[in-house]
Amino acid sequence: MAVTLTPSTAPVTPARPVRDRQHRGVSRWVVLALVTLGALVMLVPFAFMLLNAFKSPGDYSSGGPLSWPTEFYTKGLRTYWTEVNFPLKFWNSALIAGSVAVLGVAVSLLNAYALGIGRVRGRLWIVGLFLLANMLPQEALIYPLYYVAKQVGLYNTQLSVIIIFTVIQSAFGTYLLASVMSTFPRSLLEAASLDGAGKWTVLWRVVFPNLRPTLAVLLIFFFIWTWNEFLIPLVMLIDNQTQTIPVALASLQGDRLMDAPTTNAGALISLVPAILFFLIFQRTLARGITAGAEK
Amino acid sequence: MAVSDTVAATPPAATPTPPAPSRRRRGRTAAYWLYLLPGAVLFLLVIGAPLVGTLYLSLTKWSGIGDPRWVGLDNYQHLLHDDVFWASFRNTIWMLVAMVVVPTVLGLLLAAVLFDVIGRRFKPRTAAALRAAFYLPQVLPVVVAGIVWGWILRPDGAFNSLLDAVGLGALRHDWLGDPGTALPAVMGVMIWVQIGYPVVVFMAALQRVDPELYEAAEVDGANWLHRFRAITLPQIRPETFVVALTCTIAALKVFGPIFALTRGGPDNATNVPSYFAYYTFFKKLQVGYGSAISMVLTLIIVVVAGIFIWMQARSERRDRGF
Numbered sequence: 001m002a003v004t005l006t007p008s009t010a011p012v013t014p015a016r017p018v019r020d021r022q023h024r025g026v027s028r029w030v031v032l033a034l035v036t037l038g039a040l041v042m043l044v045p046f047a048f049m050l051l052n053a054f055k056s057p058g059d060y061s062s063g064g065p066l067s068w069p070t071e072f073y074t075k076g077l078r079t080y081w082t083e084v085n086f087p088l089k090f091w092n093s094a095l096i097a098g099s100v101a102v103l104g105v106a107v108s109l110l111n112a113y114a115l116g117i118g119r120v121r122g123r124l125w126i127v128g129l130f131l132l133a134n135m136l137p138q139e140a141l142i143y144p145l146y147y148v149a150k151q152v153g154l155y156n157t158q159l160s161v162i163i164i165f166t167v168i169q170s171a172f173g174t175y176l177l178a179s180v181m182s183t184f185p186r187s188l189l190e191a192a193s194l195d196g197a198g199k200w201t202v203l204w205r206v207v208f209p210n211l212r213p214t215l216a217v218l219l220i221f222f223f224i225w226t227w228n229e230f231l232i233p234l235v236m237l238i239d240n241q242t243q244t245i246p247v248a249l250a251s252l253q254g255d256r257l258m259d260a261p262t263t264n265a266g267a268l269i270s271l272v273p274a275i276l277f278f279l280i281f282q283r284t285l286a287r288g289i290t291a292g293a294e295k
Numbered sequence: 296m297a298v299s300d301t302v303a304a305t306p307p308a309a310t311p312t313p314p315a316p317s318r319r320r321r322g323r324t325a326a327y328w329l330y331l332l333p334g335a336v337l338f339l340l341v342i343g344a345p346l347v348g349t350l351y352l353s354l355t356k357w358s359g360i361g362d363p364r365w366v367g368l369d370n371y372q373h374l375l376h377d378d379v380f381w382a383s384f385r386n387t388i389w390m391l392v393a394m395v396v397v398p399t400v401l402g403l404l405l406a407a408v409l410f411d412v413i414g415r416r417f418k419p420r421t422a423a424a425l426r427a428a429f430y431l432p433q434v435l436p437v438v439v440a441g442i443v444w445g446w447i448l449r450p451d452g453a454f455n456s457l458l459d460a461v462g463l464g465a466l467r468h469d470w471l472g473d474p475g476t477a478l479p480a481v482m483g484v485m486i487w488v489q490i491g492y493p494v495v496v497f498m499a500a501l502q503r504v505d506p507e508l509y510e511a512a513e514v515d516g517a518n519w520l521h522r523f524r525a526i527t528l529p530q531i532r533p534e535t536f537v538v539a540l541t542c543t544i545a546a547l548k549v550f551g552p553i554f555a556l557t558r559g560g561p562d563n564a565t566n567v568p569s570y571f572a573y574y575t576f577f578k579k580l581q582v583g584y585g586s587a588i589s590m591v592l593t594l595i596i597v598v599v600a601g602i603f604i605w606m607q608a609r610s611e612r613r614d615r616g617f
Contacts, residue, residue: 028416035408039428042487046431048453049443065453066460111334118327126331133342135600137548139572139589143582144348145341147359167341170334199326228436230551231573246438250555253442260446267443274434 052264076265093244101223103166108173116181133171169222353586370587383566393482394546402493410501430491441555444484474564500534540603568592
């Protein structure tokens with residue numbers, strides 16, 4: 001699974017324009033043309049998706065994938081929307097990803113407080129252990145989890161997936177936050193405890209406010225990563241009532257129920273939330289990263 | 296739910312005041328263990344115990360019903376002679392090429408060109424827009440990407456129509472259905488999926504490089520390639536490590552795209568350990584054997600990650616010593 005780590009979206013601004021005496025000629029235009037061509041190639045599949053999401057099946061079979069649609073056909077979109085019960089799948093995905101993001105950040109914060117600020121004994125090994133959990137292939141956990149979930153009645157519930165991913169994501173969060181907290185200014189902590197603040201108060205009144213930008217970034221990462229997860233939801237959520245968007249789309253495709261326009265319509269609808277998150281969150285991401293850099 | 300309860304229930308840490316300062320110091324550290332408690336319990340339940348469970352199951356023969364039968368190392372011995380297992384690992388090497396080597400090298404070049412040439416000689420917006428185009432596939436859930444590409448590469452899909460349109464109709468092919476072309480086709484899709492990640496990370500890294508380094512080099516008459524090798528590459532080495540490590544682990548674990556594109560077919564041409572384990576668990580119901588595959592994959596990932604981290608630490612030490 002591709003980990004999207006730091007999509008900083010601050011505009012690329014060179015500190016100072018540099019006059020280049022040697023490369024003023026045509027070569028920069030050649031470079032621009034080549035890179036633009038590469039970027040266009042990247043966008044071609046999206047163009048195909050858009051083009052074919054609005055075609056009728058008849059239109060598709062007579063004109064093929066490259067033809068311009070002869071009418072603005074939205075039944076493919078509507079078929080997918082109702083067939084898959086997209087609003088329900090969206091709610092499932094949002095519920096799971098949202099809960100995991102909040103709970104994962106909370107667990108990461110507590111773990112990292114003990115490791116990064118409390119500096120408990122053997123913290124390096126503990127951090128290493130947590131990091132391992134993030135690198136493990138999920139196949140190495142899935143069967144026992146699946147079996148136990150069936151025994152305790154959590155199989156095919158969103159809660160099972162929420163618990164599992166809270167732990168998997170907070171493994172990464174613990175690693176990241178512990179290293180951030182290990183550089184936390186000790187003077188601030190000492191001042192607070194001189195004022196008589198206990199550890200719980202220090203965590204919420206001193207550490208938490210200072211780390212808020214980093215926590216926001218972590219929250220978004222957890223949300224997006226969980227949203228896109230596939231294997232564990234595929235195994236745990238077998239029911240139309242509980243499935244997430246990727247699982248629903250993949251199981252439909254397996255049934256070969258969908259014609260090409262509906263496939264594209266489904267992909268297009270499934271893509272929209274991801275792009276929206278990206279647009280909504282990119283400012284927070286950029287801010288969080290800058291805040292991290294100023295440290 | 297359980298988590299928030301635990302969080303709320305964690306009492307405000309009492310501050311005991313024992314007389315000796317050294318004992319007080321130890322007492323303070325000990326109090327922090329309370330904060331590790333919820334995370335540790337969850338970790339043991341969701342990661343630790345299942346991992347031990349899979350290790351145990353890998354030493355048994357079990358269909359998922361009834362009692363597992365202890366067989367010792369039989370599953371591992373069987374793995375050594377299983378052609379599908381070896382095929383899946385050979386394919387993993389190709390996945391490393393498609394998900395680590397090509398994206399990192401291309402990503403480095405693209406990031407350097409976008410930052411150094413486009414960003415400085417055209418408007419910054421141009422560079423930002425181009426970067427967004429390369430990053431867009433990363434936003435797409437991989438399964439959605441797999442389904443769209445699966446359709447594009449179908450015999451009646453967009454790629455073949457495109458070949459027709461440019462007069463190369465003779466090359467029409469069932470790209471994912473032919474064992475000879477399925478793996479290269481999957482690799483192509485993975486490059487498309489992965490490329491944006493290194494581009495974005497490397498461009499962010501370049502922003503923290505002192506521009507005066509480049510200016511000085513330019514005044515000294517260094518051409519672009521010189522500057523790339525002497526400044527860009529060494530300056531962003533930490534990020535290169537992170538990208539290479541995360542992409543390597545992702546490549547070793549790859550599952551979603553294979554599931555959506557080919558389900559390991561045709562004829563295991565695109566099978567990978569992750570999908571092979573899933574298939575063995577849930578389709579063939581050979582839980583013991585599937586567990587053995589997972590444990591081998593786990594071991595490989597741990598060893599590879601260990602090597603990476605060791606190399607990174609060594610290179611950092613060398614830099615400091617220099």
